[in-house]
Amino acid sequence: MTQRSVAAALEAQESFEVHKEKNIDLLHSKAVGLLGVLFLTVTGAAPMSAMLGNVPFAAGFGNGIYVPAAFLLATIVLTIFSVGFAAMAQKVSSVGGFYSYISLGLGRDMGMAAGMASFVSYSVFEASLCGLFAYFGNAWVQTHLGLNIPWIWFAVFMIALISVLSYRDVQLSVKILGVALILEVIMLLIFDAGAILSSTSNFNAEALNLLHVNTPVAAQKVGDVDIPAGAAAVGIFMAFWSWVGFEMAPNYAEESRDPKRIIPLSLYYSVIGLGLFYIFTSWCAISSYPTEGDMLAKAVKDSGNFFLTPIGQNVGRWAEELMNILILTSSFACGMAFHNTAARYAYSLGREGVFLRVLGKTHPTFKSPYVASTVQSVLALIWVGLFAIFLGTDDPNAQAYVAIYTMLAILGTMLLLILQAFVSIAIIIYFRQNHPGEVGIIPGLIAPLIAFVAQVYLVYLLVVNLATFGGSGSFGSNIPYIALAIVIWGFIWGVVLRVAPDVGHPADRLEVQPPGDQLVEPVRRPPRGPLPDHVREGLLVVHQPAVALLEREVDEAVVGVVGHDLLQEPAGDGRDRLDPEARDQDLLDH
Numbered sequence: 001m002t003q004r005s006v007a008a009a010l011e012a013q014e015s016f017e018v019h020k021e022k023n024i025d026l027l028h029s030k031a032v033g034l035l036g037v038l039f040l041t042v043t044g045a046a047p048m049s050a051m052l053g054n055v056p057f058a059a060g061f062g063n064g065i066y067v068p069a070a071f072l073l074a075t076i077v078l079t080i081f082s083v084g085f086a087a088m089a090q091k092v093s094s095v096g097g098f099y100s101y102i103s104l105g106l107g108r109d110m111g112m113a114a115g116m117a118s119f120v121s122y123s124v125f126e127a128s129l130c131g132l133f134a135y136f137g138n139a140w141v142q143t144h145l146g147l148n149i150p151w152i153w154f155a156v157f158m159i160a161l162i163s164v165l166s167y168r169d170v171q172l173s174v175k176i177l178g179v180a181l182i183l184e185v186i187m188l189l190i191f192d193a194g195a196i197l198s199s200t201s202n203f204n205a206e207a208l209n210l211l212h213v214n215t216p217v218a219a220q221k222v223g224d225v226d227i228p229a230g231a232a233a234v235g236i237f238m239a240f241w242s243w244v245g246f247e248m249a250p251n252y253a254e255e256s257r258d259p260k261r262i263i264p265l266s267l268y269y270s271v272i273g274l275g276l277f278y279i280f281t282s283w284c285a286i287s288s289y290p291t292e293g294d295m296l297a298k299a300v301k302d303s304g305n306f307f308l309t310p311i312g313q314n315v316g317r318w319a320e321e322l323m324n325i326l327i328l329t330s331s332f333a334c335g336m337a338f339h340n341t342a343a344r345y346a347y348s349l350g351r352e353g354v355f356l357r358v359l360g361k362t363h364p365t366f367k368s369p370y371v372a373s374t375v376q377s378v379l380a381l382i383w384v385g386l387f388a389i390f391l392g393t394d395d396p397n398a399q400a401y402v403a404i405y406t407m408l409a410i411l412g413t414m415l416l417l418i419l420q421a422f423v424s425i426a427i428i429i430y431f432r433q434n435h436p437g438e439v440g441i442i443p444g445l446i447a448p449l450i451a452f453v454a455q456v457y458l459v460y461l462l463v464v465n466l467a468t469f470g471g472s473g474s475f476g477s478n479i480p481y482i483a484l485a486i487v488i489w490g491f492i493w494g495v496v497l498r499v500a501p502d503v504g505h506p507a508d509r510l511e512v513q514p515p516g517d518q519l520v521e522p523v524r525r526p527p528r529g530p531l532p533d534h535v536r537e538g539l540l541v542v543h544q545p546a547v548a549l550l551e552r553e554v555d556e557a558v559v560g561v562v563g564h565d566l567l568q569e570p571a572g573d574g575r576d577r578l579d580p581e582a583r584d585q586d587l588l589d590h
Contacts, residue, residue, distance in 0.1 A: 034262045034269075035178075046334035047277060048184040049132065050242035052327055053405075055282050056306035060227070060299030061468060062217065062235025065204065065292055068283040069213040070239035075275025078243055081420065081451035082271050084427040085247070086264035087443040091435065097247075097341075098419045099348060104434075105426025112494025113487050114419055115349050120486050121415040122342035123376060124408045125244070126162070127383035129335030130155040131404025136327050138396045139304075150393040151400040155384045162336045163377035166343060167363070167370050180333035187319075187326050188281050191307060194314030195284035201314075203287040208279070222293040225301045233461040234468050240458055241413055242278055245337060246270040247420065288314070339376055346372035354497065383408065407476050410469055414462055414483045417455045424452035 058067045088101055098118045103111025137154035141147050165176060195201050206212070217230030246267065288310035289295035298306055312320035347369035350359025363370040384404060391399045431444040462469075463480050 034265055046129075046184075046245065046330050046337075047181070047188060047274065047281075048323075048327055048330035049129070049334050050278065051188060051281055051285065052307050052323075053132065054238040054242050055285050056299040056303035058235040058238035059286055059306075060217070060296055060303060061230050062238060063213060063215055063230065063232040064217040064235075064296060065207045065286055066209070066213050066215055066232075067235055067239070067286055068207045068279050069210050070235045071242070071275065071278040071282050072208060073210060073213055073236065074239040074243065075272065075279065077451065077454045078240070078246070078271045079268075079275070080447045081424065081454070082267045083443045083447035084424065084451065086267045087439050088423075088427050088430065089263040089267065090260050091430075097345065097348075098423055099345065101430075102419070102422050102426045105428070105430035106422065109491055109494035109498065110422065110426075112354065112497065113490035114422060115345065115354065116490025116493065117415045117419055117483075117487050119342060119345040119349065121412040121419070122338045122345060123379050124383060125338035125412045126159075126335045126342060126376065127380045128405050128408035128412060129331050129338065130158050130380060130384050131387075131400045131408070133158045133328060133331040133335065135396045135401040135405065136324075136331065138400070140324060140328065151396040152384070152388045152393045155388075155400070155404075156381070158332055158335060159377055159380050159384070162332070162339050162380075163374065165336065166339055166368065166373045166377075168368060176333070176336070180329050183326055184330050184333075185277070187323055188277075190315055190319055191311045191323070192281055192284040194311055194319070195288045198288065198310075198314040200290050201284075201287050202290055202292075203283070207283055207286060217296060220293070220296075222297040225297040227296050227300050231465050231468050233465050237458060237461050237465070239278070240417075241409070243271065243274060244409075244413055244416060245334070246274065247416070285310075339373070339380070342376045342379075343369050343373040346375060354493075403475070406469060407479070410462065410466070410476070411479050411482060414459060414479060415486065417459050417462070418483065418487060421452050421455035421459070424448040424455065 099115035102114040134151035134154035138151045214232045216232040219229040220227050346359045349355040359372045361371045387404050427448040
């Protein structure tokens with residue numbers, strides 16, 4: 001076996017060339033470019049929702065004027081995480097995202113845990129944003145039309161519209177999310193300009209001091225507003241929370257035109273671009289008030305108008321009204337972005353036989369994962385419906401905002417932080433085992449190690465400060481246990497798929513042909529152990545890397561697809577008569 005054949009097999013394993021597999025429903029290949037991927041992912045971060053929803057809470061109950069410093073810290077840490085993540089994306093292109101990356105580095109059992117956790121995370125994120133949309137929708141209609149429509153109907157409307165739009169081609173999602181994102185950014189830039197030009201603003205460079213990012217808000221009284229002592233960790237966590245969505249880029253690898261280039265670039269652009277934007281806008285927000293006390297009082301007593309009041313005063317009533325509307329489009333677009341990612345995780349897991357295989361189907365015309373998308377819509381409806389049944393629908397603030405938006409977002413974010421910690425370790429192991437010496441020590445070791453420590457610390461901050469986020473109820477207080485149960489459930493299911501003869505993992509269902517000129521019935525690979533002798537003989541030199549991968553039980557999440565693509569060539573088609581070098585070149589061309 002030549003060195004080139006080994007390289008060819010490894011390249012096939014990493015690239016996941018599923019478009020060559022005839023038995024798999026495919027997504028719309030080469031549908032989006034760099035700008036499209038950015039629209040799909042940055043909209044998930046939802047700049048306007050992040051600013052209007054997170055900055056007031058971080059300032060009032062976290063680290064006060066040092067909120068911009070918290071965003072600066074998050075930018076640095078997430079950029080470091082992206083170094084290893086982008087290096088991995090240059091080697092692996094798969095719709096499975098975290099599921100595939102963790103499988104490659106830590107094995108398929110951990111990959112299965114990641115797949116389950118990823119799906120649940122993005123699934124509840126959509127429902128979470130439905131709560132935010134319902135809260136602001138109820139408030140807008142009540143203010144402008146005098147009608148108090150129960151918040152549940154706004155949530156149902158959002159789920160239904162997202163379901164219809166996501167059923168179609170991914171290019172439609174790109175257009176809708178792109179327009180929403182551009183309008184959000186323009187509106188926030190107008191807010192920033194108003195704060196800079198206002199004579200009452202109070203800008204202070206101390207707000208960017210990283211050395212004081214751990215300084216909490218002190219207990220005090222401003223006018224008639226009692227401000228409790230804050231927890232700096234809350235401000236830091238809220239800053240990191242604002243980036244949720246940027247990591248979705250790898251899930252669009254199979255639909256992008258040049259994934260090995262586009263996905264890494266989109267990660268860097270989104271992390272650094274959002275970081276600079278968040279730092280500046282949060283600085284403008286806390287500086288829009290004459291004194292720090294005025295800012296804290298507004299954040300604690302009237303957080304919903306923390307941005308709206310200054311933009312109304314500094315720019316005009318029209319800007320305030322427009323921002324009121326754009327927070328609705330922002331939360332809708334954010335929910336739609338999470339819906340698309342959850343559907344693609346379900347599609348990936350269904351395609352591999354982990355979930356029901358029907359989830360792996362794509363629409364014959366739109367090439368969208370329409371079955372998985374529909375299932376995700378039903379799940380979002382269930383999440384929202386359960387809260388409505390047990391909590392009621394008469395208090396939008398307590399039920400839609402605090403319960404659905406905040407609590408489900410915390411659950412999803414905790415799962416995501418755990419996944420990013422796993423990914424960081426998987427990146428280190430993957431490069432050491434598969435590409436030693438091909439990447440530098442920074443992307444292959446130092447950056448992922450720093451990212452791992454940071455993600456674990458953030459999970460710790462979330463757990464110890466859960467009550468500050470409002471997680472003192474029966475659901476909120478059990479969020480850490482729910483997250484842990486989801487990860488363990490996924491791991492156990494991965495073990496079941498590997499060891500149960502009647503279930504089997506996708507990699508155990510490869511169909512290969514024995515040597516000879518006549519085709520025979522496919523041979524099912526046993527769950528464990530060596531391949532049958534006649535199968536080994538039929539694989540020839542060019543397929544030895546695939547044999548090694550199978551018998552060593554390398555547990556890539558989609559090795560079944562890759563292996564099948566390598567092994568399905570029938571004997572007697574002329575390939576077996578090629579000399580070894582020609583066979584190697586044939587595999588490279590394939």
